[in-house]
Amino acid sequence: MIAIKDLxxxxxxxxxxxxxxxGINFNVEEGxxxxxxxxxxxxxxxxxxIVGMLDLLDTGSYTLDGVPIVNLNETKAAKYxxxxxxxxxxxxxxxxxxxxxxxxxxxxxxxxxxxxxxxEKALQYLTKVGLANWATHLPSELSGGQxxxxxxxxxxxAQPKVLLADEPTGALDSTTSYEVMQLLQEIxxxxxxxxxxxxxxxxxxxxxxxxQLKDGVIIEDKKVNQIRASEYV
Amino acid sequence: MFSSDNWQEIFQTIKKNKLRTFLSGFTxxxxxLIFITLLGLGNGLKNSxxxxxxxxxxxxxxxxxxxxxxxxxGYNVNRTIQFKNDDLADIQKNFPxxxxxxxxxxxxxxxxxxxxxxxxxxxxxxxxxxxxxEKTIMMKGRYLNDLDVKEKTKYAVIGRLVEKDLFKDKSAxxxxxxxxxxxxxxxxxxxxxxxxxxxxxxxxxxxxxxLIEKNTDDINQIVLAYKPExxxxxxxxxxxxxxxxxxxxxxxxxxxxxxxxxxNIADNMNDNQQLSxxxxxxxxxxxxxxxIAGVIGISNIMVFVIKERTKEIGVRKALGATxxxxxxxxxxxxxxxxxxxxYIGLFLGIFVLKMIGDKLEDYFILNPYIDLGTAITxxxxxxxxxxxxxxxxxxxxxxxxxxxxxxxx
Numbered sequence: 001m002i003a004i005k006d007l008x009x010x011x012x013x014x015x016x017x018x019x020x021x022x023g024i025n026f027n028v029e030e031g032x033x034x035x036x037x038x039x040x041x042x043x044x045x046x047x048x049x050i051v052g053m054l055d056l057l058d059t060g061s062y063t064l065d066g067v068p069i070v071n072l073n074e075t076k077a078a079k080y081x082x083x084x085x086x087x088x089x090x091x092x093x094x095x096x097x098x099x100x101x102x103x104x105x106x107x108x109x110x111x112x113x114x115x116x117x118x119x120e121k122a123l124q125y126l127t128k129v130g131l132a133n134w135a136t137h138l139p140s141e142l143s144g145g146q147x148x149x150x151x152x153x154x155x156x157x158a159q160p161k162v163l164l165a166d167e168p169t170g171a172l173d174s175t176t177s178y179e180v181m182q183l184l185q186e187i188x189x190x191x192x193x194x195x196x197x198x199x200x201x202x203x204x205x206x207x208x209x210x211x212q213l214k215d216g217v218i219i220e221d222k223k224v225n226q227i228r229a230s231e232y233v
Numbered sequence: 234m235f236s237s238d239n240w241q242e243i244f245q246t247i248k249k250n251k252l253r254t255f256l257s258g259f260t261x262x263x264x265x266l267i268f269i270t271l272l273g274l275g276n277g278l279k280n281s282x283x284x285x286x287x288x289x290x291x292x293x294x295x296x297x298x299x300x301x302x303x304x305x306x307g308y309n310v311n312r313t314i315q316f317k318n319d320d321l322a323d324i325q326k327n328f329p330x331x332x333x334x335x336x337x338x339x340x341x342x343x344x345x346x347x348x349x350x351x352x353x354x355x356x357x358x359x360x361x362x363x364x365x366x367e368k369t370i371m372m373k374g375r376y377l378n379d380l381d382v383k384e385k386t387k388y389a390v391i392g393r394l395v396e397k398d399l400f401k402d403k404s405a406x407x408x409x410x411x412x413x414x415x416x417x418x419x420x421x422x423x424x425x426x427x428x429x430x431x432x433x434x435x436x437x438x439x440x441x442x443x444l445i446e447k448n449t450d451d452i453n454q455i456v457l458a459y460k461p462e463x464x465x466x467x468x469x470x471x472x473x474x475x476x477x478x479x480x481x482x483x484x485x486x487x488x489x490x491x492x493x494x495x496x497n498i499a500d501n502m503n504d505n506q507q508l509s510x511x512x513x514x515x516x517x518x519x520x521x522x523x524x525i526a527g528v529i530g531i532s533n534i535m536v537f538v539i540k541e542r543t544k545e546i547g548v549r550k551a552l553g554a555t556x557x558x559x560x561x562x563x564x565x566x567x568x569x570x571x572x573x574x575x576y577i578g579l580f581l582g583i584f585v586l587k588m589i590g591d592k593l594e595d596y597f598i599l600n601p602y603i604d605l606g607t608a609i610t611x612x613x614x615x616x617x618x619x620x621x622x623x624x625x626x627x628x629x630x631x632x633x634x635x636x637x638x639x640x641x642x
Contacts, residue, residue, distance in 0.1 A: 054551060054636040074632065075555045082553020093548045093639060097249035110553040115238055158553065 001162060001193050002028040002051060007060035009046055020046045022216040024060070028162075028195065033188040033226070035204035036197045038213035045166060047213065048197045052085055052164045053077045065161050082110050086155030090167035092147040094139040100126060100150045101135040107158035125153040129183060145176035152183060156192075163187065165196045169203055181206045182229035202227075243566050253541070257534045257567065258574035261615050264527025265575060268611050269582025269603050271523055275516030277593065277601030282509060292333065292463075293366050294472060295496040296455040296479070305486035314483050314492055318443075318450040324457065327478060331459045331471040334362035337439050337452035343413035345435065347399040354395060356412055358439030358452075366456050367425060369436075374406050374421030377438050385440045389417035392432040393424045412437070415445055472497045520611075527615050532622035535567060539626040546630050547638025556631035560624065567623040568616065575612040582608065 009021040020043045028034055038044040049055035050062065053072060062069045064084055072080075086107075087093075094103045104122035113121070126132050129149040139147055148168060155163055165184065169177035181203060188194050188208075196207055204210050205227045212220035247254050298314035321337055339358035344351055363369070364376045372393060381388050389410060396405045396419075405419040417437060425431040443449050459471050476495050477487070485492030539546075546559055554562075586601050593601075630638070 049636050052551075054639075055634060074550075075557065078550060078553050078555040081551060087551050089639065093544070093551070095545055095548060097246070102245075106549070107552040109238070109242065110549075110558070112238075115241070154552070 001030045001032075001065055002026070002195075003061075003063040004051075005061045007047075007050065007062065008058045009043075009050060009055075010058060020216055021050075024216075024218060026211065026218065026221075028193060030161075030193055031188070031191050032209060033185070033194040033207045034196065034209045034211060035207035036195065036211050036213060037199060037201075037204050039199060041215075042213040043216045044197050044199075044213045048164055048166055048195065051162075051195060052087060053081050078110075082107060082158060084161045086158060086160040086163045088148070088151050088155050088163065088165035088168045090170040092139070092144075092151045092171070094147055094150060094154075096139050099136050099138055100131060100142065100153075103139070103150055104154045104157050107154060111158060122153070122157055125157050126150070128156070129153045143176075144172050145179055148172060148176075148180050149183065152180070152187070156187065162193045162195060165194065167197055167199075169198070169200065177203065178229045178232040185226070185229055239562075239565070243562065243569065246562075246566060247570065253538055254570055257531060257538065257619070258570050258577075260527065260530040260534050261571045261574040261619060262578035262581065264523065264530060264615055265578025265608075265612060266582045266585065268520055268523040268527065269579070269608055270585050272516060272520045272607065273582070273586040273601035273603045274589075274593075274598055275512070275519060276603065277589075277598035279509060279512050279516070280601075281594070281597045281599035282512060292458045292461045292468070293498045294457050294459065294468075294475070295498075296457070296475070297453075297494040297496070298483075299491045299494055301485055301489055302491045303486040303489045305489065306484050308484060314485065316452045316455060318452065320455065320479070320482070321452070323482065324455070324475070324478075328471070328475065331463060331467070331474075333458040333460045334365060335455065335457040336360040336362040336366060338363070338454040338456055339439050339442050339451075340453050341413070341442065345395070345399065346411040347405075347408065350399045352395075352398050354433055354435055356389070356435035356437060358442035359436050360439055362458075363436065363456065366458055367427070367431070369423045369425055372422045372424050373404070374419070376421055376423070377436060381438045382440050385444050386438060387415065387417045387441055388420045388438065390421040390423055390436040391419055392434045393422060394429060394432040395435060396422050398433075410435075468497060520607075524611055524614060528618040528622070531571065531615065531619040535619065535623040536626050538567075539563065539623070539630050543630055543633075543638050547633075547635045550631075550635040551639065556628075559631040560627050563623055563627040563630075564620055568620050571616045571619040575616050579608055579612050 004024055004026040007021055007024040007026075008019075010017050010019045012018075024047060036044045036047060046055065050057050053069065056072060064080070067080070069080065095106070098106070101119065101122050104125055105118045108118040108121060123132060123135060126135055129152055131146060131149055131153070134142060134146060139150070142150065163184075168184065169180055172180060184194060184196070185206060194207070196203070198204055205224060206229050207224070208226050209223050210220070211218055296316075298316050301308065301310055301312045301314065304310050316337070318337070321335055325332060325335060336359050340355060341357070342353060342355045345354050345356070357363075359377065360382050361377050361379055369376065374390070376390055377388065380386075389412065391405060391410070399405070399410065400408070405422055408419050409416045410419060412435065423432075439452065443451070459468055463471065472495050476493065479493045480487055480489070483492065542563075549559060583603070586603065589598070589601055591600060
């Protein structure tokens with residue numbers, strides 16, 4: 001599903017060059033649930049952003065679902081993002097003046113799905129995350145966990161190949177975190193590929209594979225026995 | 234791009250962000266309101282200036298006959314030139330391109346009597362166009378018309394002060410006055426801003442006067458008006474051609490300066506018009522200044538609006554919005570708002586001018602107005618710049634990496 005070869009990425013900070021990713025080789029098969037771990041500054045978010053086409057790589061190659069991601073201009077990147085990827089952010093990033101339903105329907109708007117169909121699908125995904133009753137509420141009327149579930153529904157709505165979650169539980173208390181992880185596990189159970197960036201050990205252990213990053217290189221890549229979040233809830 | 238789906242998205246954004254919508258709309262409305270009001274007041278100032286200095290029509294020429302000062306084609310010097318009705322007809326026939334209207338004038342003085350009251354007044358034989366050239370204002374009844382000239386009716390139009398002198402408090406309409414032994418029926422009373430002298434006049438059809446005076450076709454003076462669109466230069470050219478024509482017709486030497494005189498009001502008008510031009514310049518300057526202030530205002534608001542939306546743009550991009558769709562969204566929204574707001578501003582401004590009307594006449598502002606073309610151009614300029622002011626930051630916002638936009642707090 002994801003194939004990354006010899007990936008390098010550096011940022012210019014004034015006169016200094018910050019070499020963030022120093023040769024990453026990394027493959028993800030379909031249906032995997034991978035945790036990317038590392039302390040802050042290890043390059044884990046940068047890696048996720050490159051996978052998410054939110055950022056560009058310097059050298060190396062990146063293939064997503066058999067499509068080589070090269071020569072990305074903004075329009076092309078936007079189309080790929082819309083088609084292949086769903087994002088879940090730490091700070092939810094819901095549009096504050098849109099209702100839960102409208103937020104979920106937004107990726108479908110950019111896929112030019114007709115309004116009626118869009119709303120039906122959005123409601124379907126809201127139901128899936130257990131928030132059908134909150135469809136007409138604004139993000140400001142929802143709790144943190146609910147917001148993240150709306151964001152997950154939104155990420156799912158476009159039916160992407162891969163879900164990318166950047167610290168999905170970073171802004172939530174542990175009970176809510178486990179609820180969100182349970183939801184992500186269920187989504188993975190249905191065969192969706194998931195990439196989760198986290199620095200929390202217990203969250204990482206709920207994935208099927210843990211990749212440890214340190215100073216821009218992968219220092220450990222192991223399969224683990226998934227701990228079901230439902231045990232905690 | 235202009236699907237109803239798109240518009241729904243935009244209407245929603247507008248509805249849910251009332252403050253933002255209000256701010257950008259208000260800037261445009263206010264800018265236009267001020268622009269139209271100021272320009273209108275400036276025009277009002279110009280109007281009262283024109284009224285002060287331009288009592289008579291400004292596009293008028295007076296033609297007087299004189300005496301020749303040179304012998305020419307067998308004629309002696311000192312020959313008196315006499316205009317006749319056929320001069321009127323010839324000018325009309327030869328200068329239709331320049332001529333707006335023409336009227337003869339036959340000046341007479343005489344005793345005018347009504348019942349036991351009598352007094353001496355000047356009375357003038359004219360044709361209907363004379364009303365325009367003198368800007369005579371009818372208080373009651375009517376002015377002379379073409380039929381009166383044709384039928385040589387014994388009708389008279391008398392000045393306000395004539396009526397006051399002879400009729401005291403009674404109305405003169407329909408009464409008969411005796412002017413030099415001939416009875417005329419009063420068909421109208423006029424006023425004239427030219428002063429008391431002009432309001433002590435009596436106008437009668439020139440043909441009637443000619444008939445009574447032994448059926449001659451002599452006339453004293455010719456007053457004519459050229460088409461205003463000729464401008465100053467055109468008027469000068471017309472004057473030159475006309476003088477030449479009349480000299481040829483009356484067989485006056487081409488360089489004889491005293492055979493016929495043409496007095497062109499445009500000559501005196503030129504100075505006044507320059508002052509009026511300065512006023513126009515000031516009004517234009519104020520107008521452009523206001524417009525620039527409006528453009529800067531809307532630009533600031535647009536930059537602010539887009540700054541505020543940076544994160545939203547990032548989210549939209551992460552969800553698959555192309556830069557193009559971001560730019561169109563922002564532009565469509567801003568143009569829609571400025572269009573509505575511009576229309577309101579236009580309407581309000583014109584309404585305010587209408588409300589002011591002649592209420593500020595004491596402050597030398599008369600009939601403030603703005604011509605619709607200027608107002609609409611100003612509206613379009615504001616909308617255009619509003620869109621441009623939105624386009625530049627929108628383009629930048631659409632280009633930044635979504636990750637940068639998302640980091641923006």
